[in-house]
Amino acid sequence: MALALSAALLLTERPASVEDTTQQISTTLRCPTCQGISVADSPSPVARDMRDRIAAELRAGRSPAEIEREFVAVYGDWILLKPQPEGIGLVPWAVPIVLSLGGALVCLLVVRRWIRHRAPR
The missing domain is CATH 1.20.5 (Single alpha-helices involved in coiled-coils or other helix-helix interfaces)
Known part of the structure; x- marks a missing residue:
């Protein structure tokens, strides 16, 4: 019984942390200064600010889709590493x-x- 319970607990997905979700969103956005690198991989100050902004928006309760749409509204579709x-x-x-x-x-x-x-x- 205890084995079945522990297996069930391992199989249930835990919600992604803000850091994990920030990383996921950052990998889909292009760094405006590096232009060929994702925000997640870029060492630039602009990319760091974008990652901080994504994390703040997530903590405020916004969804990843809303955050991505906001960046598209500001920068255009160009900001997406994978175009729609x-x-x-x-x-x-x-x-x-x-x-x-x-x-x-x-x-x-x-x-x-x-x-x-x-x-x-």
């Missing part, structure tokens, strides 16, 4: 797919042409 797949944000998602399909089609056509020219007549 809608509107202009769809471009980074669609371009690799279109290029891959186009490349596959070109390869197919080249191979077909190569096979036709190698066939005995």
